[in-house]
Amino acid sequence: xxxxxxxxxxxxxxxxxxxxxxxxxxxxxxxxxxxxxxxxxxxxxxxxxxxxxxxxxxxxxxxxxxxxxxxxxxxxxxxxxxxxxxxxxxxxxxxxxxxxxxxxxxxxxxxxxxxxxxxxxxxxxxxxxxxxxxxxxxxxxxxxxxxxxxxxxxxxxxxxxxxxxxxxxxxxxxxxxxxxxxxxxxxxxxxxxxxxxxxxxxxxxxxxxxxxxxxxxxxxxxxxxxxxxxxxxxxxxxxxxxxxxxxxxxxxxxxxxxxxxxxxxxxxxxxxxxxx
Amino acid sequence: xxxxxxxxxxxxxxxxxxxxxxxxxxxxxxxxxxxxxxxxxxxxxxxxxxxxxxxxxxxxxxxxxxxxxxxxxxxxxxxxxxxxxxxxxxxxxxxxxxxxxxxxxxxxxxxxxxxxxxxxxxxxxxxxxxxxxxxxxxxxxxxxxxxxxxxxxxxxxxxxxxxxxxxxxxxxxxxxxxxxxxxxxxxxxxxxxxxxxxxxxxxxxxxxxxxxxxxxxxxxxxxxxxxxxxxxxxxxxxxxxxxxxxxxxxxxxxxxxxxxxxxxxxxxxxxxxxxxxxx
Numbered sequence: 412x413x414x415x416x417x418x419x420x421x422x423x424x425x426x427x428x429x430x431x432x433x434x435x436x437x438x439x440x441x442x443x444x445x446x447x448x449x450x451x452x453x454x455x456x457x458x459x460x461x462x463x464x465x466x467x468x469x470x471x472x473x474x475x476x477x478x479x480x481x482x483x484x485x486x487x488x489x490x491x492x493x494x495x496x497x498x499x500x501x502x503x504x505x506x507x508x509x510x511x512x513x514x515x516x517x518x519x520x521x522x523x524x525x526x527x528x529x530x531x532x533x534x535x536x537x538x539x540x541x542x543x544x545x546x547x548x549x550x551x552x553x554x555x556x557x558x559x560x561x562x563x564x565x566x567x568x569x570x571x572x573x574x575x576x577x578x579x580x581x582x583x584x585x586x587x588x589x590x591x592x593x594x595x596x597x598x599x600x601x602x603x604x605x606x607x608x609x610x611x612x613x614x615x616x617x618x619x620x621x622x623x624x625x626x627x628x629x630x631x632x633x634x635x636x637x638x639x640x641x642x643x644x645x646x647x648x649x650x651x652x653x654x655x656x657x658x659x660x661x662x663x664x665x666x667x668x669x670x671x672x673x674x675x676x677x678x679x680x681x682x683x684x685x686x687x
Numbered sequence: 688x689x690x691x692x693x694x695x696x697x698x699x700x701x702x703x704x705x706x707x708x709x710x711x712x713x714x715x716x717x718x719x720x721x722x723x724x725x726x727x728x729x730x731x732x733x734x735x736x737x738x739x740x741x742x743x744x745x746x747x748x749x750x751x752x753x754x755x756x757x758x759x760x761x762x763x764x765x766x767x768x769x770x771x772x773x774x775x776x777x778x779x780x781x782x783x784x785x786x787x788x789x790x791x792x793x794x795x796x797x798x799x800x801x802x803x804x805x806x807x808x809x810x811x812x813x814x815x816x817x818x819x820x821x822x823x824x825x826x827x828x829x830x831x832x833x834x835x836x837x838x839x840x841x842x843x844x845x846x847x848x849x850x851x852x853x854x855x856x857x858x859x860x861x862x863x864x865x866x867x868x869x870x871x872x873x874x875x876x877x878x879x880x881x882x883x884x885x886x887x888x889x890x891x892x893x894x895x896x897x898x899x900x901x902x903x904x905x906x907x908x909x910x911x912x913x914x915x916x917x918x919x920x921x922x923x924x925x926x927x928x929x930x931x932x933x934x935x936x937x938x939x940x941x942x943x944x945x946x947x948x949x950x951x952x953x954x955x956x957x958x959x960x961x962x963x964x965x966x
Contacts, residue, residue, distance in 0.1 A: 420774050427769045428776050431783040437798045437838060438786055440809055444801065453807040502694035509690070517691070524702050526951045528899035530920045531944035534712055534927050534937045535705035558701030565694060619791035621902040626928060637793035641906050651801055658794045665789035669782055676785065680843070681850040684888050 438662075445655035452651050467656035477657050479631045480639035485664075487549055487635060488617035491556040495564040495613045496606065498557070503568035504598065508577070524562040529622045540627050547629040555623045560613040563683065567612070570682050571605025572598065608679030611668055618664055636661040709944075712937035720931055731938035741939075743914055744922040751833060751904075751918055752897040758837045759893055760886065763844025768878070770845070771852040781849075784842035792839060792902035799835040800907055822908050825915045832904050832916050839903070840896065844889045851885040852878070884958075891954040898947050919943050 444452065446463040471477050505511060506518060536555055545551030575598060583597045599606070621637040628634045634642075640661050643654050668676055716727040735741045770780045787795075802809050803821035811817045821831040855878070863873050901920045904910060910917030910925065917925075920943055927936030 424773050424776055427773055428780055428783075430769070431766070431780050434838075435783040435786050436809075437795075437802055438790075441798050441801060455807045455809070455812050458812075498693040498697055501690035505690040511691070520698070523948070523951070524698060526895050526947055527702060527706075528920070528940075528943050528947050530899060530901065530923050531709055531940045532702065532705035533924070534933055534940060535708035536701070537927075538708075538933075539705065554701060558697060561694060561697055615789060619793075621791065621793050621906075622924070637791045637902070640791075640797060641793050651804075651807075654797055655801065658797045661794050662790045665791070666786060669785040669789050673778065673781060673785065676789075677781065677846060677850065680846055684847050684885065684892065 441655045441658055444652060445659050447652060447655075449652055467652040468660075470650075470653050471656045471660065475643070475653070475657065476631045476634060476639045477636070477660055480634050480636045481660060483549065483631075483633055484618055484636040487552045487556065487633075488614045488664075490549065490553045491560055491617040492610050492613045494553060494557045495560040496610060499561055499564035499568055499609075500606075503565045504572055504594070506565060507569040507572040508580075521562045521565055525566060527559075527562075529559070533622060533626055536623070537626060546627055547633045549633055551627050552624060552633060552635070555627065556617045556620060559620075560616050563616070564609055564613055567609045567679060567683055568602070568605065571602055571609070574605070575601045604675065604678070605682075607672070608675040608682065611672060611676050612679045612683070615665060615668065706944075709937050709940055712934055713941045715934040717934040718932055727934060731935050734935070735938060735942065740914065740917075740922065741919075744917050744919045747829065747914075747916060748898065748918040748920075750829060751836070751900065751916075752894060754830075754833045755836045755840070755897050756890060756893045758833070759841045759844050760890060762837065762841045763889070764848055764882070764886070766841070766845040767848035767852060768874075770849055781846070784845055787839055788842040788846075790839070793906050795835055795839045796903050796906035799831070799838075803831055823912055825912050828908055828912055828915045832907055835907060836897070836900065836903050840893060844893065847885050847889045848882055851882055855881050887954070887958060891951070891958070894950055894954070895947055898950065899943060919946070 443460070445467050446465070447460040448462060448464050449466065451460050506514065506521075511517070540546045540551050540555075543551075545554070579597055579601065580593050583593045588596065618635075619637060620635075621641065624635045624638050625641065628638055640654070640657055643650070643657055713731055714727060714729070715725065716730070717724045766784065770777055770784075773780060800822070803811075805811065805818050805820050805823075808821070810821070811819055819827060821827050859877055859881075860873065863877055868876065899920055900918065901924065904916045904918060904921055905924070908916045910921045919939065923936050923939035923943060925936075926932050926939055930936075
């Protein structure tokens with residue numbers, strides 16, 4: 412009796428998976444385009460190319476700003492993540508565990524700043540960056556990215572810290588550990604998965620961010636991947652194949668995160684929304 | 688207190704201080720290239736009240752926000768239910784969805800620019816070799832931008848709903864089965880009510896994001912054709928950095944800021960009300 416039901420179930424699985432694979436077609440189509448010979452790009456159908464070529468990737472790597480932009484993005488996103496964690500972890504601990512005057516107000520301010528539209532501060536920040544001569548530097552971008560990644564970081568980490576049973580900390584305190592010792596030997600090890608989730612989201616935010624990066628960068632010295640892609644040059648006609656190759660390179664870290672670290676990514680996403 | 692000092696300092700310097708500064712800027716005529724810099728009071732805001740471009744941008748923002756959030760919720764919920772009903776391959780299914788969400792919005796814009804190509808775009812080919820000019824036709828451009836945005840952000844709604852579905856206790860379903868509830872009754876009486884709160888949260892997050900969306904239209908259409916896809920944020924950005932009107936552009940930014948805060952406040956009220964009723 413069970414067998415037919417199960418077979419329908421499997422068929423249902425295949426249909427759902429097929430539908431979702433179809434959902435990802437825009438990505439796969441760009442992937443295919445990035446390997447298509449130049450002459451076949453504008454001739455559709457046929458959908459499939461007669462042969463695959465690495466020519467577009469060669470052009471992007473040898474002749475465009477993309478390699479430099481990849482380096483900039485990697486640097487800026489990594490530093491932003493580290494800075495947000497270093498500043499945010501103590502803050503999150505204080506918010507989650509210590510009695511503070513005006514804590515509710517502070518929490519409200521943190522939540523409100525996660526909703527802050529970037530456009531609202533871009534003009535003063537532009538003047539500030541110019542005055543401090545931080546335009547077109549990694550430092551400038553890391554600072555503004557951190558200011559946006561920080562509220563999210565504190566929000567997520569405070570939630571994860573509350574999940575750590577307070578008894579373990581009390582036991583360590585009874586054993587004579589100071590606040591720093593508790594932090595180092597009890598909280599951080601138990602918090603590791605939460606830290607990973609938070610770090611991933613901060614990294615993705617910085618990697619994907621466009622408005623600030625577009626405004627505060629001027630040259631290859633600091634242009635990040637989204638900016639380089641948005642400004643991808645075409646002299647007489649749009650180089651669709653090269654743009655496709657550049658988009659694929661820009662997607663490598665996010666795609667790797669989705670495939671390899673999916674568990675942490677989903678956990679962080681859900682935690683951010685569910686916590687009160 | 689010491690633990691919070693770096694956080695407070697960073698947010699004060701990079702969020703609160705510019706937040707106040709932008710208010711001050713919005714009260715000035717400030718055009719650096721002409722060396723104009725003087726106090727203007729509420730002139731910039733008074734100008735906005737009768738600015739047809741501002742009204743048009745407000746219209747585009749409203750349509751974009753309502754259409755994309757509505758589509759995202761319907762599709763996201765459907766996808767979450769479908770994945771939840773799967774027996775195997777859930778991880779792969781989530782990967783396909785997250786792929787669209789995790790990429791930079793600029794990449795999404797480039798993906799769709801290529802899909803919308805008038806002659807070689809996959810969408811026109813799929814529609815039977817039509818030659819619709821998706822991004823150039825004033826009637827099609829805004830729907831085209833909405834579609835690209837929905838593609839990128841629907842997975843967020845789906846993931847939140849899916850996670851909530853996993854947390855619904857199995858006993859509830861067993862009880863429903865014992866009571867002889869059919870599939871439809873189970874869906875409308877148990878599953879959807881249990882999802883109510885997370886859907887509200889998802890709608891809040893997505894609405895705030897849609898109101899301040901910038902990357903996708905800036906790269907895909909640049910606000911064109913004929914301003915059909917120029918949202919308030921794009922208008923503010925162009926005033927600030929393309930016509931270099933720092934004062935006027937800041938006034939527009941303040942309007943976006945107030946809009947976002949008003950929506951956030953209204954939703955939080957709604958969420959609170961929902962909680963007290965449930966409790």
